[in-house]
Amino acid sequence: MGSVAAEELNLDLRSSFVPKTITDFLRHLSANNNHPATLRDFLSRLEDELRKIHAFKRELPLSMLLLNDAISVLKVESQKCCRVARDSPPVLEEFIPLKKELGDQSEEEEENDDDKDDNECRDKRNWMSSVQLWNNNTTTTTTNNNNNASDRKQLLHKLQTKKSEEGQSVAEDPFQTCSNRNGGRRAFMPFSRYSSSSSSVPVTTVGLGAASKEEKEESVRNRLSLLTPSVKEGCGSRGSRSSSNRAVSSSPPTAQPGLRATSLQQTARKQRRCWSPELHRRFVNALQKLGGSQAATPKQIRELMQVDGLTNDEVKSHLQKYRLHTRRVPAASSNQPVVVLGGLWMSQDQYNDSSKVSSSGSGSPQSPLHLAAGSRGGTSPTEGDSIEDDEDARSESYSWKSHMNKPGKVDV
DNA sequence: CATAGAATAT
DNA sequence: GATATTCTAT
Numbered sequence: 218m219g220s221v222a223a224e225e226l227n228l229d230l231r232s233s234f235v236p237k238t239i240t241d242f243l244r245h246l247s248a249n250n251n252h253p254a255t256l257r258d259f260l261s262r263l264e265d266e267l268r269k270i271h272a273f274k275r276e277l278p279l280s281m282l283l284l285n286d287a288i289s290v291l292k293v294e295s296q297k298c299c300r301v302a303r304d305s306p307p308v309l310e311e312f313i314p315l316k317k318e319l320g321d322q323s324e325e326e327e328e329n330d331d332d333k334d335d336n337e338c339r340d341k342r343n344w345m346s347s348v349q350l351w352n353n354n355t356t357t358t359t360t361n362n363n364n365n366a367s368d369r370k371q372l373l374h375k376l377q378t379k380k381s382e383e384g385q386s387v388a389e390d391p392f393q394t395c396s397n398r399n400g401g402r403r404a405f406m407p408f409s410r411y412s413s414s415s416s417s418v419p420v421t422t423v424g425l426g427a428a429s430k431e432e433k434e435e436s437v438r439n440r441l442s443l444l445t446p447s448v449k450e451g452c453g454s455r456g457s458r459s460s461s462n463r464a465v466s467s468s469p470p471t472a473q474p475g476l477r478a479t480s481l482q483q484t485a486r487k488q489r490r491c492w493s494p495e496l497h498r499r500f501v502n503a504l505q506k507l508g509g510s511q512a513a514t515p516k517q518i519r520e521l522m523q524v525d526g527l528t529n530d531e532v533k534s535h536l537q538k539y540r541l542h543t544r545r546v547p548a549a550s551s552n553q554p555v556v557v558l559g560g561l562w563m564s565q566d567q568y569n570d571s572s573k574v575s576s577s578g579s580g581s582p583q584s585p586l587h588l589a590a591g592s593r594g595g596t597s598p599t600e601g602d603s604i605e606d607d608e609d610a611r612s613e614s615y616s617w618k619s620h621m622n623k624p625g626k627v628d629v
Numbered sequence: 630c631a632t633a634g635a636a637t638a639t
Numbered sequence: 640g641a642t643a644t645t646c647t648a649t
Contacts, residue, residue: 486642487642487644533633536634538640
């Protein structure tokens with residue numbers, strides 16, 4: 218029950234305005250017999266914290282400032298304290314220590330960088346894994362410090378404003394199921410892995426062989442609310458596109474023009490959308506409903522997919538890729554497109570259930586076989602890119618990697 | 630001006 | 640290779 222002060226204060230410090238906190242602290246301190254240990258402890262905590270966020274100093278300039286202030290004040294107080302306690306003469310070195318500490322790690326770079334960015338990045342990454350101060354662009358506005366080589370380059374290259382349409386941003390994250398860690402694996406993991414672990418979801422893991430027609434009750438038209446339980450962190454924590462995105466952020470009331478305020482709008486790239494198997498599945502479903510990849514337009518697809526944060530461009534891009542990939546696998550010789558790739562091309566229905574819940578209406582009215590669409594009355598199969606082919610190609614989970622080449626006919 | 634598709638860029 | 644962004648035509 219001793220001095221819990223530091224504990225509390227530590228918390229306060231993070232979210233409160235320093236002056237107040239410090240004041241409180243000091244008051245508390247003096248009320249407590251000026252316990253030097255307490256002060257020192259707190260001070261050391263602060264310094265520790267400072268060290269931690271040092272790597273982020275560019276992004277959290279204000280935090281650095283506050284912290285520095287706090288430390289300075291406390292240092293002074295500490296001196297006083299000691300003096301009083303030991304009645305010894307002042308030792309003014311009050312402001313030196315701070316510098317000293319930082320000095321070791323690096324400190325001069327206030328704004329040149331570009332190369333030592335590397336160090337910083339590493340630091341950041343380290344911290345990133347444990348700490349999570351990355352929520353918002355808090356202060357990305359750091360005047361001109363925000364570099365990122367690429368960003369900078371882009372900025373210089375073209376300052377033409379870009380429409381920042383996707384206002385939806387937040388609240389997306391339908392089912393981004395990719396594990397996208399830095400050096401990690403990517404792409405689709407077998408569905409068998411999806412559910413399980415945290416959260417409820419009655420779904421029961423669904424192995425790839427069991428359930429095939431989960432629930433058709435289309436009751437829920439839920440716009441895609443299937444949050445993949447276990448993978449929620451998957452695609453690179455897109456909790457918010459920030460890092461240093463288009464710093465739009467609409468800085469409120471311009472706050473205090475006094476300091477760094479000018480928010481530069483840099484053109485940062487969007488976070489890559491991760492086309493999880495689920496997403497792709499929706500995509501394909503939509504295509505089907507729209508009559509094949511050739512007939513569908515990005516917009517239609519997007520609408521059909523009903524995925525929240527999904528943008529036209531994203532769909533467009535995906536569609537482009539999709540077409541590219543599906544084009545290469547013409548049914549070769551007439552029918553029996555399947556079979557190729559040894560079972561790799563099975564009807565999507567099998568995978569359809571994948572895992573997830575909700576399932577929304579997806580698996581239902583697909584009319585799996587509308588192949589008879591009739592479109593081709595026997596015309597020359599030569600081309601072989603009529604809707605059907607798309608269907609074939611699209612069939613399963615997402616393996617366009619088809620490596621398979623049609624040995625038969627070379628072009629030219 | 631909005632959208633689709635192709636061509637590039639990252 | 641997968642996405643994003645830009646360019647061009649509609």
